Structures are given as structure tokens and as C-alpha cells.
Amino acid sequence: MRKLLLILPLATVMVLAGCTTLDPYTGERKVSAATKGAAVGAAAGAVIGNVTTRRDRTKRAMIGAGVGALAGAAVGNYMDRQELELRQQLEGTGVSVTRVGDHLVLNMPGNITFDVNRAEVKPEFYEVLNSVAQVARRYDQTAIEVAGHTDSTGSVQHNMELSQRRADSVARYLEGQGISRVRLDTIGFGPHQPVADNSTTHGRTLNRRVELTLIPLTL
Incomplete structure (x- = not known):
């Protein structure tokens, strides 16, 4: 980087x-x-x-720190168990869990995680992040990519910076809950990866989010 x-x-x-x-x-x-x-x-x-390069760098850092890599059928089983525990922990919190191949994506809507135009995690959201950290500590062969996203309101530069600050805030909190720094990477996408229509209020709300992508360390 x-x-x-x-x-x-x-x-x-x-x-x-x-x-x-x-x-x-x-x-x-x-x-x-x-x-x-x-x-x-x-x-x-x-x-x-640069996402692929960043993920490769995190993988190398984890291996360098002595984290063992998964191989073969063990990968799917490992992620199955992790997915089940996350779904149980996050039920009713407003955070969705999506399986994409062997990756898990946790979508944390900005309206329940941050105040408008702020990068500090809301105290009422600590419990949710504590639940994520609780599971993540048990599955220490998982890299965690924290990505910040915004709607298209305001300048691109401002949104890029805001999304990065929000991703950094979440990563720092997880680190404070015992997640090794070598497992964490942050990136701000700003308004460039919308999941909904920015021309509507509802769409902009959906686009203001932080996503955690959980990636198994594989050979």
C-alpha cells in the first residue's frame, strides 16, 4: 500500500x-x-x-505470523461453521451475512453504525462488533477485510476519505477486542460500489455501509 x-x-x-x-x-x-x-x-x-494485491499482502502477513493455512475440503467446512455461528450471533441486529463462495460478507448499514458524516462507531453498536469479534477470535485462520462505502452525496474526495475513516474505526475496534492486526485490512471505496439507486433516499441509506469480508487463509 x-x-x-x-x-x-x-x-x-x-x-x-x-x-x-x-x-x-x-x-x-x-x-x-x-x-x-x-x-x-x-x-x-x-x-x-488493488484489492487482490491487498488480500495477497494480508495472506503473506498472516503466514509470516505463524498462522496455518487451510487446504482442500477443510476450507468449506471451516467456513460453514463460521457462517453458522455468525448468523446465530447477528440475528436481529440489522447486519446481514452473505456467503459468496468461500467468503462471508457482513453488511453493516451506516445508519446503525455511524452518525451522519461521522466516522466514530456508535456506542450502541459495540455489542454487535463484540459478537463479530467473539466468533472471529475462534476462527483465527480468517482474514478480515473492512471496507467503507458511501452514497454519492458530496464530493468524491470527501466520500473516499470518509469511507476510509469509517473502515479504520471498525478495524481499530475489532483489534481492541483481540483480533490480531495482521488479520485486518481496511479500504475505502467511497461511492464507487453502490448496492442501490443513489437517486432515492432509501437507496442512499443502503449505500452508506461498512462491509466485512471474511476470507479463509488457504494454500
Whole structure:
């Protein structure tokens, strides 16, 4: 991720340097609004496209920390048991559990996790995260990707930053509940992965969320 952060500012500078407009009032050259948007979009695209690399990095970190990898039929059985326990723990909390192959996705709606435009986890949501941590501690061969998402209201840059801060807040809380840092990765997707229509109030509510993707450590 450090290399990515070094590359992005350089790429942004190159884009901005090549796309300026002449201010008709001052006679000075300035970066066009369209170019600024393109630069933010390019940075967001780089983050989204880096998911596989990030997951590989987390896998290497876990193996380096001495966590054993799963293989063969053991993977499915391991995730079956983890899914069952999470469904039991999270029933009635508003958090959904979705199985995608051997991955589990926990969808935590923003309206029950955070106040509007804030990144601090609501105290009333601690119990839910405690339940997640309780299961996660028992299944320590699972990596946890914490992804923040927003609706499309406001600037892309603001939403990218807000989604990252929210993901970081959830990860810090889980770490405080005994989940090893090497198992955790955070990423902010901003408004770029909507699950509903942003033109409706209900759709925007659904898009404001944090998702935990639980990924088994495999060979």
C-alpha cells in the first residue's frame, strides 16, 4: 500500500500539469474542474483495482505470523461453521451475512453504525462488533477485510476519505477486542460500489455501509 500511495500523488501531479485552463479574469493558468475530478477518479480506481494485491499482502502477513493455512475440503467446512455461528450471533441486529463462495460478507448499514458524516462507531453498536469479534477470535485462520462505502452525496474526495475513516474505526475496534492486526485490512471505496439507486433516499441509506469480508487463509 505504501508504494501505491507514493505512485498516486505522482500520477495526479502529471495529470494536473498537463490539463490546465486559462482564467479569463486573472490571465493565470489553473487546473480545470474536470481535470480535478479525473484525478480523484484515477486515484479511486487505483484503490479499487488493488484489492487482490491487498488480500495477497494480508495472506503473506498472516503466514509470516505463524498462522496455518487451510487446504482442500477443510476450507468449506471451516467456513460453514463460521457462517453458522455468525448468523446465530447477528440475528436481529440489522447486519446481514452473505456467503459468496468461500467468503462471508457482513453488511453493516451506516445508519446503525455511524452518525451522519461521522466516522466514530456508535456506542450502541459495540455489542454487535463484540459478537463479530467473539466468533472471529475462534476462527483465527480468517482474514478480515473492512471496507467503507458511501452514497454519492458530496464530493468524491470527501466520500473516499470518509469511507476510509469509517473502515479504520471498525478495524481499530475489532483489534481492541483481540483480533490480531495482521488479520485486518481496511479500504475505502467511497461511492464507487453502490448496492442501490443513489437517486432515492432509501437507496442512499443502503449505500452508506461498512462491509466485512471474511476470507479463509488457504494454500
